[in-house]
Amino acid sequence: AVVSTQSTGVCDSEVEQEELVARQLKYVSNVAVFFFTQSHMERLFRNRHGFDLKRLLTGLPKFFNSIIRFVEEEPAFLLSSTQCLPMPSSLRSEITTILLSNRCPELVFAILLYRDKIISVVRPKQYSISPGDIHLLANYVQTGSSRGHGEKWAPCCLPDFNDTGFH
Numbered sequence: 001a002v003v004s005t006q007s008t009g010v011c012d013s014e015v016e017q018e019e020l021v022a023r024q025l026k027y028v029s030n031v032a033v034f035f036f037t038q039s040h041m042e043r044l045f046r047n048r049h050g051f052d053l054k055r056l057l058t059g060l061p062k063f064f065n066s067i068i069r070f071v072e073e074e075p076a077f078l079l080s081s082t083q084c085l086p087m088p089s090s091l092r093s094e095i096t097t098i099l100l101s102n103r104c105p106e107l108v109f110a111i112l113l114y115r116d117k118i119i120s121v122v123r124p125k126q127y128s129i130s131p132g133d134i135h136l137l138a139n140y141v142q143t144g145s146s147r148g149h150g151e152k153w154a155p156c157c158l159p160d161f162n163d164t165g166f167h
Helices: 014-036 038-047 061-073 075-079 089-101 131-143
Strands: 110-114 117-122
Touching: 014 038, 014 061, 014 075, 014 131, 061 075, 061 131, 075 131, 089 110, 089 117, 110 131
Parallel strands: none
Antiparallel strands: 110 117
């Protein structure tokens, strides 16, 4: 897979174009961090010079391909933003209240998505979640084997929140 370097009309200079490509590549590398953590990958390369990630990445190309499509096509990437699912505020409040009342103290975030749109995010006040981490979660949910149907659970690393561990 190749990240596009064609001008989108958004970048006026070569510097802006380089920054855009660097952000695109960061998103792609964050897919690997999402599944393995940055510290795990660093340890692999430190202990085994020239380590080939190919075997570890088996089954993951669909996640990389999906995030590449996202960074090439979605305004949310360019804007470093997320989009909420349109719904009446009273319904969103009711959903958030249900999530809060059933909150598990061991969890840092409870995020309810519909496709790539946020319905609700519940978190302690001292923590925040970046749009990039939400994009990675949405990518995982949408691209996973059950194609967004039902419940999914898997350890994941949110690179912007903490790239050294699973949450």
